[in-house]
Amino acid sequence: MLQIDVDADSCVGAGQCTLTAPDVFDQDDSGIVMLLTDDVPDTSEVREAAALCPARAIKIRE
Amino acid sequence: MTRVVVVGASVAGVTLVQGLRELGFAGEIVLLDAESGRPYQRPPLSKEILLGTSPERADLVDEAGLESIGVDFRPGETAERIDVADRRLLTARGKLPYDHVVIASGAAPTVPAELRHLVDDGAHLLRTRRDAAALAAVLRSERSLMVIGGGVLGSEICSAAVSAGLRTILLARPTPAIGPLHGVFAAPLIPLHRAHGVEVRTEPARVDRSAGGWTADGGDHPALADAVALAVGVDATACWLANALPTTVDGVRCDTSGRVAPGVWAVGDVADRAGGRYDVSRRTQSAAIAQAREVARRIVGAPQQRTAVPYFWTDLHGIRVQAAGRIPPSAEAHVVERDDAGTPVAFAAVDRGRCVGAAAWGSARGFRRARAMLGDTTIPQEVSR
Ligand SMILES: Cc1cc2nc3c(=O)[nH]c(=O)nc-3n(C[C@H](O)[C@H](O)[C@H](O)COP(=O)(O)OP(=O)(O)OC[C@H]3O[C@@H](n4cnc5c(N)ncnc54)[C@H](O)[C@@H]3O)c2cc1C
Ligand code: SF4
Numbered sequence: 001m002l003q004i005d006v007d008a009d010s011c012v013g014a015g016q017c018t019l020t021a022p023d024v025f026d027q028d029d030s031g032i033v034m035l036l037t038d039d040v041p042d043t044s045e046v047r048e049a050a051a052l053c054p055a056r057a058i059k060i061r062e
Numbered sequence: 063m064t065r066v067v068v069v070g071a072s073v074a075g076v077t078l079v080q081g082l083r084e085l086g087f088a089g090e091i092v093l094l095d096a097e098s099g100r101p102y103q104r105p106p107l108s109k110e111i112l113l114g115t116s117p118e119r120a121d122l123v124d125e126a127g128l129e130s131i132g133v134d135f136r137p138g139e140t141a142e143r144i145d146v147a148d149r150r151l152l153t154a155r156g157k158l159p160y161d162h163v164v165i166a167s168g169a170a171p172t173v174p175a176e177l178r179h180l181v182d183d184g185a186h187l188l189r190t191r192r193d194a195a196a197l198a199a200v201l202r203s204e205r206s207l208m209v210i211g212g213g214v215l216g217s218e219i220c221s222a223a224v225s226a227g228l229r230t231i232l233l234a235r236p237t238p239a240i241g242p243l244h245g246v247f248a249a250p251l252i253p254l255h256r257a258h259g260v261e262v263r264t265e266p267a268r269v270d271r272s273a274g275g276w277t278a279d280g281g282d283h284p285a286l287a288d289a290v291a292l293a294v295g296v297d298a299t300a301c302w303l304a305n306a307l308p309t310t311v312d313g314v315r316c317d318t319s320g321r322v323a324p325g326v327w328a329v330g331d332v333a334d335r336a337g338g339r340y341d342v343s344r345r346t347q348s349a350a351i352a353q354a355r356e357v358a359r360r361i362v363g364a365p366q367q368r369t370a371v372p373y374f375w376t377d378l379h380g381i382r383v384q385a386a387g388r389i390p391p392s393a394e395a396h397v398v399e400r401d402d403a404g405t406p407v408a409f410a411a412v413d414r415g416r417c418v419g420a421a422a423w424g425s426a427r428g429f430r431r432a433r434a435m436l437g438d439t440t441i442p443q444e445v446s447r
Contacts, residue, residue, distance in 0.1 A: 010119070013382065013426055014348065014373050015433070031382075031426035044367065047084065051077065051355055052370050054348040056103070056122075 002040040003061035004050070006033050010057040017058060020049035025058075033057060064089030066361065067151055067158055069141045070166035070299075071095035073103045074330025074350035076122045078164055081358030083131045089161070091133045094153060096140040096167075097190065100124060105347055107194035108215055109377060112222040114198055120191065141167070144306050146323050162325050162361050165303065165314055166354070169296035169331035169345065172311075177210070177292060183271040185290040188215060200289045201226040208233065208276055208287035210269065212251065212262075214241045214376050216293035220260045221378045229261070231285045233278060236264040241374050242342035242385050243421055246395035247409055250423045258379040261285070296345065298332045310334065319366075320357040327361070329353040342385040342419060343372035371436065382426070386433045387411065387419035395421075396441050399428030408432045410441055417441050 004024075013031025017024075024046055026034045040046055050058040066082065068075045071093050079091055095101070102120040110116040128135045143152040150159040171187040181187065186197045197219070200207060207223045209216045212234025223230040237244075238251040255262050267280035269290060278285040298313035307322060308315045313334035316322045320329055328334075330350035343349035352370045359366055374385040389411045399408035399422070408428025411419030416439050420432035435441060 012375050012377075013384070013429075014375060015430070016348070016370055016373060019371060020368075027426075027430075029426065031429070048355070048367050051081065051084075052348070052351055054346070054351060054373060054375070055105075 002042045002046060004035065004040050004046075005059045005061060006035055007057045007059070008032050010055045011053075012055045012057075014054050016052045016054065017049040020052055021045040025049060064161045065092065065159065066090070066162045066164065067092045067094070067160040068164045068166055069094050069151070070168055070330070070332070071097075071101040071135065071137070072166065072168055072330070072350075073122065073347055074168070074354045075164070075166035076101045077351050077354035078166065078329060078358050079133055080123075080131060081355050082361065085358060085362045085364050087358075087362050091131075092158065092160075093128075093133050093135045094139045094141055095137050098138040099191070100137070101128075101135075102191055103347065104189070107191065108188060108218040108222065111191075111194045112198050112201060112219070113226060114202065140302075142302055144303055144326070146306050146326060149325055160325065162327065164357060164361075165300075165322065165326065165328040165332055166330050166350075167299040167302070167332045169298045169313075171293070172295040172297045173292065174294065177269075177294070180210075180269060180271075180290060180292055185210075185276075185292045187292055188219065189296075197291060200291075201228060204288035205229060206231070206275075206287040206289075208269065208278060208285060208290045210290065210292045211294040212238065212240070212255075213293065213295065216291070217251065217255070217378050218376060219291050219293060220255060221258070221380075224258050224260060224379065229287075230259070231261045231263065231278070231287055233263050233267055233269070233285075240383070241346070241376065242340070242344065242389050242419075243383075244389070244391065246406075247385075247389060247393075247411065247421045250405070250407070254379060254381065254423070296331065298334070300332055319360060320353055321360070327357045329357050340388045340390040341372040342374040342387060342389055342421075346374050348373045371433075381424035383421075383423050384429045385419065385421040386429075387417075387436050388413075389419040389421065393419060398422075398432040398435070399425050401425070410435045412441055415439055 101122040206229040238248040267278040297311040300309040393411035407425040408422040422429035
């Protein structure tokens with residue numbers, strides 16, 4: 001499992017996370033990121049989603 | 063031991079270095095930057111930081127973070143030349159051999175010869191942390207600002223100046239264009255500025271420093287302002303490579319995955335990628351990140367991931383402007399969403415019968431609808447040109 005922090009204040013609603021790891025990330029009506037689960041699997045998609053966020057709003061705590 | 067040298071410690075360079083370690087790269091990493099100080103990203107410089115809030119938002123990684131990823135970070139060390147055949151860089155401090163070098167030297171503001179006098183007289187440019195601090199001081203202490211250039215950066219500066227309470231004059235081209243948006247896709251730009259009190263002038267004007275501040279001629283009456291900011295585009299910082307590699311103001315040429323020559327890679331604003339000209343993300347933070355991830359994988363020989371859809375965003379007067387995909391000059395705008403007043407706020411970009419891009423002005427819903435159409439060949443919508 002991964003420890004993930006999402007910073008809704010920094011999120012710009014790019015949706016790169018939702019496109020890359022749709023099982024873990026979603027966006028609310030104004031486009032802001034939401035975590036769909038507390039048990040985030042350590043997969044390459046999730047790591048890629050966190051890395052691709054242009055606002056660097058998704059942090060993985062190692 | 064394999065040594066990777068990265069030139070430029072902004073978002074592209076730092077993402078690359080983090081990506082290498084995440085992929086298990088165990089060799090040596092040297093990260094150079096001409097600027098001193100810790101690595102930072104630029105988007106907040108024209109937003110929160112101009113308004114004096116959240117200065118920490120620009121930080122990319124601190125010293126402890128760099129140490130934990132095991133990087134020899136050398137702020138203040140400029141790469142001066144590259145020797146491709148012998149695989150070494152010449153820096154201000156000496157020779158630096160490499161197995162792979164990643165060029166991440168970014169871009170810097172364009173100053174056309176006919177506007178040089180403005181910079182000499184104290185007009186502001188905005189690229190670095192220091193530039194942002196200087197312009198933030200203007201927003202705190204002056205009453206009016208003239209902005210030259212209505213692109214992303216000029217528009218963001220106007221937006222910040224208006225919210226800081228300054229009388230704001232924008233000198234822009236008559237045909238609006240902002241980032242990847244042009245024509246119909248950019249049509250909301252000037253009305254948006256005007257609705258928020260920006261005085262937009264589109265006739266050609268000469269700007270000069272005068273006794274009481276700055277003046278722009280043209281129009282019915284000259285425009286006056288206490289300070290001037292110049293934001294008419296950027297040129298790649300590639301001149302230091304020109305002795306050895308094909309470079310232009312667009313940057314250093316590389317293939318579709320960032321390779322320039324054996325052992326030489328380019329990422330971010332300095333990378334002139336084959337086929338990338340109309341990506342909405344060209345010269346944005348998103349492209350810098352995606353390219354850095356991709357090149358890190360190529361250096362270690364890891365399999366590529368599905369590439370991310372190009373993405374662009376800016377914030378103007380509290381409105382989020384977004385785009386995805388590609389918007390070539392020939393693309394038609396199909397209106398996907400209108401606001402209550404009937405004004406188009408979201409568009410699909412249709413090129414040769416296929417939806418290749420999406421754009422929206424202040425409509426998260428419209429943006430998602432338009433983006434969901436990417437790749438579609440039947441676009442059931444009103445068409446405007
Ligand atoms: C004020 C501002 C606001 C922006 N806002 C947004 C936004 O909202 N959204 C968005 O997507 N994009 C935005 N951008 C664009 C985005 O910041 C750039 O696309 C991104 O910074 C490119 O990253 P980079 O690492 O390729 O290059 P750069 O950020 O330009 O960094 C290059 C680094 O290389 C160093 N360097 C250059 N030459 C040498 C050398 N010879 N030797 C050693 N070091 C060298 C420089 O000092 C610099 O630190 C903005 C840009 C600015 C200036
Ligand atoms: S990728 Fe980042 S900015 Fe985009 S929706 Fe996800 S968290 Fe927000």
